[in-house]
Amino acid sequence: MDLDFAQIIQSLNLGIVILDRDLRIVFWNRWMEEHSRMSRSDVLGRGIMELFPELKGKGFHWKSRSVFKLGNYAFFSQQLHGNLIPLPLSRYLTSDFEHMQQNAAMCPLRNERSEVQYLCVTIEDATDAVLYREKLERAKQELETMSLTDPLTGLPNRRHLMETLEREISRHDRYERALCVAILDIDHFKAVNDTHGHLCGDHVLSLLGQAFRDQLRTYDFVARYGGEEFCVILANTALDEGFRIVERLRESVASTSFLFEGKTVGLTVSAGLASNEVQGKVTLDSFLSRADEALYRAKSNGRNRTAVSRDDRTACAPQADPAMLSHRP
């Protein structure tokens, strides 16, 4: 088969530039002509550094010297350089880039004495790949955010809560710091839904979530735990202080009138509080089930109150504020 290799090089979907030892252009393939809008006769014999001064800022001179001296390959990655030679984009509709994104390489061309005589620069259009990569990255980030957020309240969801609490437990354990967890549950929420409708219920949940977020310190964490339940993680907080914080949240709910379509909705919450200052190892499950046990007691003692977990009451019984044991407003 009689092949015309020059024709192959001209038809490649790849920019090929050959440079001599003075970095003057001795070959410029058709891809380069088409993308740069400079014909071969425009560029042959001209120094590439003068033609494209931006190459100075890309270490081009250094790398070309290294290829001539060492006979190695040199690379210009898109991730670090964006492009090697600024060429216009080949498509305009889908891209925010000013120039074509490129992966480029330089390799040595040797003469019959095996000395490096020319440099071969290859330029590959990576714009599409970069766009896909960025699109993928954005989608991944959106999904990550979505998978950790409760859509109704915009608060972290249960999954996010579990991950955070797990981390906080071990962090507080490591530094021997006090940590509190409270579960707050809306009293008679079913009645709100039955009386005012589910839209009102949703609205109230969202307002309550925002109110909790606004009242807590920036380093506290509040999540939607379940249907009408919220969970609060109070970092670096001992039981008595945690009790005061949760009581404040409870009182503010009781004293707020929530508005929905011109109607006033009155609400109360019950809260169960637990801390990590108890005997034995505190795990994610044991922590939450103690807060849950306390919540159950707050409910059965008449609602609209905060109760402390039985283990915490035992641990701090002598000094405990009697109010903490079962607080009645």
Added chain:
Amino acid sequence: MIDLTEDRRDTLAELLNIGFGRSMASLAELMGMYIQLSVPSVRIVHPRQILEALSGSAAGREEVTLIEQTFRGAFNGEAVLALPGEASHTLARLLAADCGFNPDMEPDKLHLEAMLELGNMVIGACLGKFAEILESTISFNPPQVFLDSVRLDRLRQMVPLPDQGTLLVLTHFRLEREEVTGYMFIFIGGDALESLFRAVDRFLDDLAETG
């Protein structure tokens, strides 16, 4: 597992030393500083041992920067340059300040680029010269860098391990003035090993004929 006879291993180590010796002069000229490279050890190991060698050679230090580059040609393989501790920062500074490699980039990217270029140069020069001695050529893929204080327990997930026996070339490299010590590992596995040995044998045959 392929048997690496003592003769073959000695020849290989010697050829690598010659190749690296030649690349040292070129690197010194290019960088304006003297880089010393030696090949104290050539071994055939099971892939599992590579991780042990990597962690052992990082001199017990926790952190190591890895620059990895695959090559293909007469023999295919993967080379990894490992720079323990602060060495990568020292070298990046040197490259910019003393050697004039200073592309116009943000500092973080510049550090990455300096590591890539250093790895590319050292690996390319060493293996290039080695291939030259064997009268064959090898081509290189773009290098990758694993920079953010790679911990050795994470290496296990990063370093791909082929099933067959792998040639492990352990290289010390040292910058005289700066007392920076690094390591280069060359992994050549299975089939590629056979072709490397054929190239070495050919070289020895040619030597015998001319001698």
